[in-house]
Amino acid sequence: MKMLKNQIKQEILKKLTDHVNLYKVILFGSYAYGNPVTDSDIDLIVVTDDDYIPNTYAENMRNYLRVSSAIRDIKKSIPIDLIVHTRPMYDKFVQMGSMFSKEVLKKGEILYEKNNRGMA
Template sequence: MRHSKAFLKSPVNAAVLEEIVRKIVEAFRPERIILFGSYAYGTSTQDSDVDLLVIMDTKARPAERSARIAKVCRPRYLAMDILVRTPEEIAKRLKGFDPFLEEILTRGKVLYEAPR
Protein backbone atom coordinates (compact mmCIF):
# COMPACT_ATOMS: atom_id res chain seq x y z
CA MET A 1 0.00 0.00 0.00
CA ARG A 2 1.53 3.31 -1.09
CA HIS A 3 0.65 6.48 0.74
CA SER A 4 1.76 10.08 0.50
CA LYS A 5 1.22 12.34 3.50
CA ALA A 6 4.24 14.64 3.48
CA PHE A 7 2.07 17.47 2.15
CA LEU A 8 0.05 17.60 5.37
CA LYS A 9 1.29 20.09 7.93
CA SER A 10 -0.48 18.65 10.96
CA PRO A 11 0.34 15.15 12.22
CA VAL A 12 -3.22 14.93 13.57
CA ASN A 13 -4.62 15.48 10.09
CA ALA A 14 -2.18 12.98 8.63
CA ALA A 15 -3.19 10.38 11.21
CA VAL A 16 -6.90 10.92 10.61
CA LEU A 17 -6.45 10.67 6.83
CA GLU A 18 -4.31 7.56 7.22
CA GLU A 19 -7.09 5.94 9.25
CA ILE A 20 -9.75 6.92 6.70
CA VAL A 21 -7.65 5.51 3.86
CA ARG A 22 -7.02 2.28 5.79
CA LYS A 23 -10.74 1.77 6.41
CA ILE A 24 -11.64 2.42 2.76
CA VAL A 25 -8.91 0.11 1.47
CA GLU A 26 -9.85 -2.72 3.83
CA ALA A 27 -13.56 -2.51 3.01
CA PHE A 28 -13.54 -1.72 -0.72
CA ARG A 29 -10.11 -2.46 -2.25
CA PRO A 30 -10.11 0.65 -4.49
CA GLU A 31 -7.66 1.28 -7.29
CA ARG A 32 -6.85 4.77 -6.04
CA ILE A 33 -7.79 7.31 -3.42
CA ILE A 34 -7.00 10.92 -4.29
CA LEU A 35 -7.19 13.89 -1.95
CA PHE A 36 -8.21 17.09 -3.72
CA GLY A 37 -9.42 20.53 -2.77
CA SER A 38 -8.03 22.76 -0.06
CA TYR A 39 -6.25 20.05 1.96
CA ALA A 40 -4.42 18.83 -1.13
CA TYR A 41 -3.61 22.32 -2.38
CA GLY A 42 -2.35 23.68 0.95
CA THR A 43 -5.15 26.20 1.41
CA SER A 44 -7.22 24.51 4.11
CA THR A 45 -8.83 26.50 6.91
CA GLN A 46 -10.71 25.53 10.06
CA ASP A 47 -13.87 25.24 7.98
CA SER A 48 -12.40 23.07 5.21
CA ASP A 49 -13.75 19.64 4.47
CA VAL A 50 -11.74 16.68 3.21
CA ASP A 51 -12.40 16.00 -0.47
CA LEU A 52 -11.68 12.48 -1.70
CA LEU A 53 -12.01 10.81 -5.08
CA VAL A 54 -12.19 7.03 -4.71
CA ILE A 55 -11.68 5.07 -7.92
CA MET A 56 -12.97 1.51 -7.70
CA ASP A 57 -15.03 -1.12 -9.42
CA THR A 58 -18.59 -1.10 -8.14
CA LYS A 59 -22.03 -1.96 -9.35
CA ALA A 60 -23.68 0.26 -6.73
CA ARG A 61 -25.77 3.18 -7.90
CA PRO A 62 -23.93 6.52 -7.75
CA ALA A 63 -26.09 7.75 -4.87
CA GLU A 64 -25.19 4.69 -2.76
CA ARG A 65 -21.45 4.71 -3.33
CA SER A 66 -20.43 7.68 -1.22
CA ALA A 67 -22.87 6.72 1.52
CA ARG A 68 -21.33 3.24 1.81
CA ILE A 69 -17.84 4.64 2.11
CA ALA A 70 -18.91 7.33 4.57
CA LYS A 71 -20.50 4.66 6.76
CA VAL A 72 -17.23 2.71 6.89
CA CYS A 73 -15.29 5.86 7.80
CA ARG A 74 -17.30 6.54 10.98
CA PRO A 75 -16.68 8.05 13.36
CA ARG A 76 -15.54 10.91 11.18
CA TYR A 77 -13.60 13.67 12.82
CA LEU A 78 -13.52 15.84 9.71
CA ALA A 79 -16.25 16.96 7.36
CA MET A 80 -15.85 14.92 4.19
CA ASP A 81 -17.00 15.05 0.58
CA ILE A 82 -16.47 11.67 -1.08
CA LEU A 83 -16.75 11.13 -4.83
CA VAL A 84 -16.74 7.53 -6.05
CA ARG A 85 -16.17 6.72 -9.70
CA THR A 86 -15.40 3.51 -11.57
CA PRO A 87 -12.31 3.31 -13.80
CA GLU A 88 -14.67 3.18 -16.79
CA GLU A 89 -16.46 6.35 -15.68
CA ILE A 90 -13.12 8.12 -15.28
CA ALA A 91 -11.99 7.07 -18.77
CA LYS A 92 -15.30 8.16 -20.32
CA ARG A 93 -15.24 11.55 -18.63
CA LEU A 94 -11.62 12.14 -19.65
CA LYS A 95 -12.50 11.45 -23.29
CA GLY A 96 -14.90 14.35 -23.08
CA PHE A 97 -14.05 17.65 -21.50
CA ASP A 98 -14.22 17.48 -17.71
CA PRO A 99 -12.01 20.22 -16.23
CA PHE A 100 -13.07 19.34 -12.66
CA LEU A 101 -11.90 15.73 -12.99
CA GLU A 102 -8.76 16.79 -14.86
CA GLU A 103 -7.85 19.13 -12.00
CA ILE A 104 -8.35 16.38 -9.43
CA LEU A 105 -6.14 13.99 -11.38
CA THR A 106 -3.39 16.54 -12.05
CA ARG A 107 -3.33 18.57 -8.81
CA GLY A 108 -4.71 16.07 -6.31
CA LYS A 109 -2.52 14.04 -3.96
CA VAL A 110 -2.64 10.26 -4.29
CA LEU A 111 -3.19 8.85 -0.81
CA TYR A 112 -3.42 5.26 -1.99
CA GLU A 113 -2.72 3.34 -5.17
CA ALA A 114 -3.24 -0.40 -5.43
CA PRO A 115 -0.17 -2.39 -6.38
CA ARG A 116 -0.18 -3.52 -9.98
Template structure:
Protein backbone atom coordinates in the same frame (compact mmCIF):
# COMPACT_ATOMS: atom_id res chain seq x y z
CA UNK B 1 -4.67 21.49 13.11
CA UNK B 2 -2.03 20.10 10.73
CA UNK B 3 -1.36 17.12 12.99
CA UNK B 4 -5.08 16.35 13.31
CA UNK B 5 -5.40 16.57 9.53
CA UNK B 6 -2.48 14.22 8.83
CA UNK B 7 -3.52 11.69 11.47
CA UNK B 8 -7.16 11.71 10.38
CA UNK B 9 -6.25 11.39 6.71
CA UNK B 10 -3.99 8.42 7.47
CA UNK B 11 -6.76 6.73 9.49
CA UNK B 12 -9.34 7.40 6.78
CA UNK B 13 -7.09 5.73 4.20
CA UNK B 14 -6.71 2.72 6.51
CA UNK B 15 -10.50 2.54 6.99
CA UNK B 16 -11.13 2.82 3.24
CA UNK B 17 -8.84 -0.10 2.41
CA UNK B 18 -11.75 -2.30 3.54
CA UNK B 19 -13.67 -0.79 0.58
CA UNK B 20 -10.97 -2.17 -1.77
CA UNK B 21 -10.39 0.93 -3.90
CA UNK B 22 -7.89 0.91 -6.74
CA UNK B 23 -6.84 4.47 -5.98
CA UNK B 24 -7.67 7.36 -3.64
CA UNK B 25 -6.82 10.93 -4.61
CA UNK B 26 -7.08 13.87 -2.23
CA UNK B 27 -8.18 17.01 -4.09
CA UNK B 28 -9.57 20.44 -3.31
CA UNK B 29 -8.34 22.84 -0.63
CA UNK B 30 -6.72 20.14 1.53
CA UNK B 31 -4.60 18.93 -1.40
CA UNK B 32 -3.51 22.51 -2.02
CA UNK B 33 -2.40 22.96 1.59
CA UNK B 34 -5.29 25.30 2.42
CA UNK B 35 -6.90 23.10 5.06
CA UNK B 36 -8.72 25.08 7.76
CA UNK B 37 -11.17 24.55 10.61
CA UNK B 38 -14.17 24.51 8.25
CA UNK B 39 -12.54 22.31 5.61
CA UNK B 40 -13.56 18.85 4.58
CA UNK B 41 -11.58 16.16 2.79
CA UNK B 42 -12.45 15.87 -0.88
CA UNK B 43 -11.63 12.33 -1.97
CA UNK B 44 -11.76 10.90 -5.46
CA UNK B 45 -11.97 7.11 -5.23
CA UNK B 46 -11.50 4.73 -8.13
CA UNK B 47 -13.17 1.35 -7.60
CA UNK B 48 -14.41 -1.56 -9.68
CA UNK B 49 -18.07 -1.94 -8.77
CA UNK B 50 -21.50 -2.37 -10.29
CA UNK B 51 -23.23 -0.32 -7.60
CA UNK B 52 -25.02 2.93 -8.40
CA UNK B 53 -23.15 6.22 -7.98
CA UNK B 54 -25.07 7.37 -4.89
CA UNK B 55 -24.83 3.93 -3.27
CA UNK B 56 -21.04 4.06 -3.65
CA UNK B 57 -20.90 7.41 -1.88
CA UNK B 58 -23.09 6.03 0.91
CA UNK B 59 -20.76 3.06 1.39
CA UNK B 60 -17.76 5.36 1.75
CA UNK B 61 -19.57 7.72 4.11
CA UNK B 62 -20.49 4.77 6.33
CA UNK B 63 -16.82 3.78 6.56
CA UNK B 64 -15.62 7.27 7.50
CA UNK B 65 -18.51 8.43 9.71
CA UNK B 66 -16.47 8.11 12.92
CA UNK B 67 -13.82 10.66 11.96
CA UNK B 68 -13.76 14.27 13.18
CA UNK B 69 -13.08 15.77 9.77
CA UNK B 70 -15.96 15.52 7.27
CA UNK B 71 -15.31 13.61 4.05
CA UNK B 72 -16.80 14.50 0.67
CA UNK B 73 -16.22 11.41 -1.52
CA UNK B 74 -16.70 10.89 -5.23
CA UNK B 75 -16.47 7.27 -6.42
CA UNK B 76 -15.92 6.48 -10.10
CA UNK B 77 -15.55 3.12 -11.78
CA UNK B 78 -12.56 2.71 -14.12
CA UNK B 79 -14.95 2.96 -17.09
CA UNK B 80 -16.49 6.21 -15.81
CA UNK B 81 -13.04 7.61 -15.13
CA UNK B 82 -11.78 6.71 -18.62
CA UNK B 83 -14.85 8.26 -20.25
CA UNK B 84 -14.55 11.44 -18.17
CA UNK B 85 -10.87 11.81 -19.15
CA UNK B 86 -11.71 11.39 -22.85
CA UNK B 87 -14.43 14.03 -22.52
CA UNK B 88 -11.96 16.43 -20.84
CA UNK B 89 -14.29 17.05 -17.91
CA UNK B 90 -13.02 19.93 -15.79
CA UNK B 91 -13.62 17.99 -12.57
CA UNK B 92 -11.30 15.18 -13.65
CA UNK B 93 -8.72 17.68 -14.89
CA UNK B 94 -8.71 19.29 -11.42
CA UNK B 95 -8.41 15.92 -9.66
CA UNK B 96 -5.53 14.82 -11.89
CA UNK B 97 -3.84 18.21 -12.09
CA UNK B 98 -4.02 19.35 -8.48
CA UNK B 99 -4.87 16.19 -6.57
CA UNK B 100 -2.48 14.01 -4.60
CA UNK B 101 -2.59 10.22 -4.74
CA UNK B 102 -2.81 9.07 -1.13
CA UNK B 103 -3.47 5.38 -1.76
CA UNK B 104 -2.91 3.00 -4.64
CA UNK B 105 -3.62 -0.72 -4.56
CA UNK B 106 -0.60 -2.93 -5.12
Protein backbone atom coordinates in the same frame (compact mmCIF):
# COMPACT_ATOMS: atom_id res chain seq x y z
CA MET C 1 -4.28 22.18 10.35
CA LYS C 2 -2.73 23.67 7.21
CA MET C 3 -1.81 20.32 5.71
CA LEU C 4 -3.89 17.21 6.26
CA LYS C 5 -2.05 15.23 8.91
CA ASN C 6 -0.68 11.84 7.91
CA GLN C 7 -2.52 10.25 10.83
CA ILE C 8 -5.88 11.35 9.38
CA LYS C 9 -4.88 10.17 5.89
CA GLN C 10 -3.85 6.80 7.30
CA GLU C 11 -7.09 6.50 9.27
CA ILE C 12 -9.18 7.24 6.18
CA LEU C 13 -7.21 4.73 4.09
CA LYS C 14 -7.39 2.06 6.79
CA LYS C 15 -11.17 2.35 7.00
CA LEU C 16 -11.53 2.33 3.23
CA THR C 17 -9.19 -0.60 2.59
CA ASP C 18 -10.91 -2.63 5.32
CA HIS C 19 -14.38 -2.18 3.79
CA VAL C 20 -14.02 -1.29 0.10
CA ASN C 21 -12.24 -2.90 -2.85
CA LEU C 22 -10.19 0.17 -3.75
CA TYR C 23 -8.57 1.15 -7.00
CA LYS C 24 -7.55 4.73 -6.22
CA VAL C 25 -8.05 7.48 -3.63
CA ILE C 26 -7.30 11.11 -4.52
CA LEU C 27 -7.26 14.05 -2.12
CA PHE C 28 -8.11 17.31 -3.89
CA GLY C 29 -9.23 20.77 -2.91
CA SER C 30 -7.79 23.04 -0.28
CA TYR C 31 -6.01 20.37 1.77
CA ALA C 32 -4.27 18.94 -1.28
CA TYR C 33 -3.42 22.39 -2.61
CA GLY C 34 -2.10 23.65 0.73
CA ASN C 35 -4.61 26.44 1.33
CA PRO C 36 -7.30 25.19 3.71
CA VAL C 37 -9.16 27.56 5.98
CA THR C 38 -10.74 26.87 9.35
CA ASP C 39 -13.98 25.43 7.97
CA SER C 40 -12.46 23.55 5.00
CA ASP C 41 -13.66 20.03 4.36
CA ILE C 42 -11.62 17.10 3.08
CA ASP C 43 -12.31 16.51 -0.61
CA LEU C 44 -11.85 12.92 -1.78
CA ILE C 45 -12.40 10.97 -4.97
CA VAL C 46 -12.63 7.28 -4.17
CA VAL C 47 -12.40 4.93 -7.14
CA THR C 48 -13.61 1.41 -6.43
CA ASP C 49 -12.11 -1.55 -8.24
CA ASP C 50 -15.48 -2.41 -9.79
CA ASP C 51 -15.58 -2.90 -13.55
CA TYR C 52 -18.99 -1.45 -14.46
CA ILE C 53 -20.88 1.80 -14.78
CA PRO C 54 -23.99 1.84 -12.59
CA ASN C 55 -27.15 1.70 -14.71
CA THR C 56 -29.43 3.35 -12.18
CA TYR C 57 -29.32 6.05 -9.56
CA ALA C 58 -30.01 3.37 -6.93
CA GLU C 59 -26.97 1.38 -8.05
CA ASN C 60 -24.82 4.48 -7.94
CA MET C 61 -26.11 5.35 -4.45
CA ARG C 62 -25.31 1.83 -3.19
CA ASN C 63 -21.69 2.36 -4.24
CA TYR C 64 -21.61 5.79 -2.63
CA LEU C 65 -23.16 4.57 0.62
CA ARG C 66 -20.78 1.60 0.82
CA VAL C 67 -17.81 3.98 0.70
CA SER C 68 -19.43 6.65 2.86
CA SER C 69 -20.36 4.19 5.59
CA ALA C 70 -16.75 2.91 5.73
CA ILE C 71 -15.59 6.37 6.86
CA ARG C 72 -18.71 7.29 8.85
CA ASP C 73 -16.81 7.59 12.15
CA ILE C 74 -14.25 9.96 10.65
CA LYS C 75 -16.96 12.09 9.02
CA LYS C 76 -18.46 12.73 12.47
CA SER C 77 -15.40 14.75 13.48
CA ILE C 78 -14.09 16.03 10.13
CA PRO C 79 -16.31 17.13 7.23
CA ILE C 80 -15.57 15.06 4.12
CA ASP C 81 -16.86 15.82 0.63
CA LEU C 82 -16.89 12.50 -1.16
CA ILE C 83 -17.05 11.57 -4.84
CA VAL C 84 -17.28 7.85 -5.59
CA HIS C 85 -16.52 6.35 -9.00
CA THR C 86 -16.07 2.83 -10.31
CA ARG C 87 -13.01 2.35 -12.56
CA PRO C 88 -14.96 2.93 -15.83
CA MET C 89 -16.66 6.00 -14.33
CA TYR C 90 -13.27 7.39 -13.35
CA ASP C 91 -11.89 6.69 -16.83
CA LYS C 92 -14.79 8.68 -18.33
CA PHE C 93 -14.18 11.47 -15.81
CA VAL C 94 -10.55 11.69 -16.96
CA GLN C 95 -11.38 11.38 -20.68
CA MET C 96 -13.95 14.18 -20.50
CA GLY C 97 -11.12 16.59 -19.80
CA SER C 98 -13.24 19.06 -17.84
CA MET C 99 -11.60 21.89 -15.92
CA PHE C 100 -12.42 20.01 -12.73
CA SER C 101 -10.87 16.71 -13.87
CA LYS C 102 -7.77 18.51 -15.14
CA GLU C 103 -7.36 20.29 -11.81
CA VAL C 104 -7.77 17.04 -9.85
CA LEU C 105 -5.24 15.24 -12.07
CA LYS C 106 -2.74 18.10 -11.98
CA LYS C 107 -2.99 19.21 -8.36
CA GLY C 108 -4.60 16.31 -6.51
CA GLU C 109 -2.64 14.08 -4.16
CA ILE C 110 -2.93 10.34 -4.78
CA LEU C 111 -3.31 8.75 -1.35
CA TYR C 112 -3.72 5.21 -2.65
CA GLU C 113 -3.33 3.47 -5.99
CA LYS C 114 -3.88 -0.26 -6.34
CA ASN C 115 -1.07 -0.94 -8.82
CA ASN C 116 1.46 0.93 -6.70
CA ARG C 117 0.08 -0.18 -3.35
CA GLY C 118 0.76 3.41 -2.43
CA MET C 119 -0.41 4.53 0.96
CA ALA C 120 -0.08 8.11 2.13
